[in-house]
Amino acid sequence: MALEVHSGENNQSGFPISFFGLFPVIMLLYVFFHFGWFWSISIGLQEYIPTDVKMKVKKFKILFWIPVIYIALLVVFMGLSYIGVQYNDSASKATISGALIAMILIVPLHLFSMFCIFYCLYFTAKTYKTVQLQREVNFGDFAGEFFLFWFYFVGIWIVQPKINKLLNK
Numbered sequence: 001m002a003l004e005v006h007s008g009e010n011n012q013s014g015f016p017i018s019f020f021g022l023f024p025v026i027m028l029l030y031v032f033f034h035f036g037w038f039w040s041i042s043i044g045l046q047e048y049i050p051t052d053v054k055m056k057v058k059k060f061k062i063l064f065w066i067p068v069i070y071i072a073l074l075v076v077f078m079g080l081s082y083i084g085v086q087y088n089d090s091a092s093k094a095t096i097s098g099a100l101i102a103m104i105l106i107v108p109l110h111l112f113s114m115f116c117i118f119y120c121l122y123f124t125a126k127t128y129k130t131v132q133l134q135r136e137v138n139f140g141d142f143a144g145e146f147f148l149f150w151f152y153f154v155g156i157w158i159v160q161p162k163i164n165k166l167l168n169k
Contacts, residue, residue: 024079031071034152038124039064041163048131048167055130060123067113067120074106121149128159132166 042060049055122139129142139146148155 021079024075027075028072031068031075035064035068035120037152037156037160038120038149042120042124042127045127045131045163049127050130050134053130053136055123055127060120063116063119066116070109070113077102121146124149128163132162 042064043057046055046057125142125145125148126137128145129137133141145155145159148159
């Protein structure tokens with residue numbers, strides 16, 4: 001059924017084809033802007049951190065790139081799989097076994113990527129609050145910012161003006 005819907009034979013409008021063809025591009029743009037914002041805050045604010053506060057910047061840089069690369073590869077793989085399924089109906093049995101093997105790899109990688117994303121949220125919120133308060137902070141000090149960074153679409157409108165104001169002092 002899914003192959004018929006996406007093959008274009010039963011689809012006069014072309015909507016699913018055009019949407020699923022653009023999905024990887026939209027997803028990659030979102031990931032790069034979202035993580036780019038985290039990077040610019042976490043690395044850009046390092047020069048404003050007090051000298052007596054030590055931040056684990058190297059750990060952040062390593063854990064930052066793991067989900068970025070993972071998500072980019074996953075989106076590209078999904079896009080290529082979509083193209084392969086769309087144009088090659090005879091390979092559907094091989095695709096099912098390949099999907100099972102892929103899931104065995106994807107689940108642990110996805111969980112580790114989620115851990116890395118949460119660490120990036122933690123580090124970004126901690127960096128921002130450390131610069132704001134000019135002292136060592138604990139999670140209770142920056143829990144609000146952590147959730148604002150997590151819920152990006154709301155948080156960017158609240159946190160970014162505060163960062164701009166902080167840097168313009």
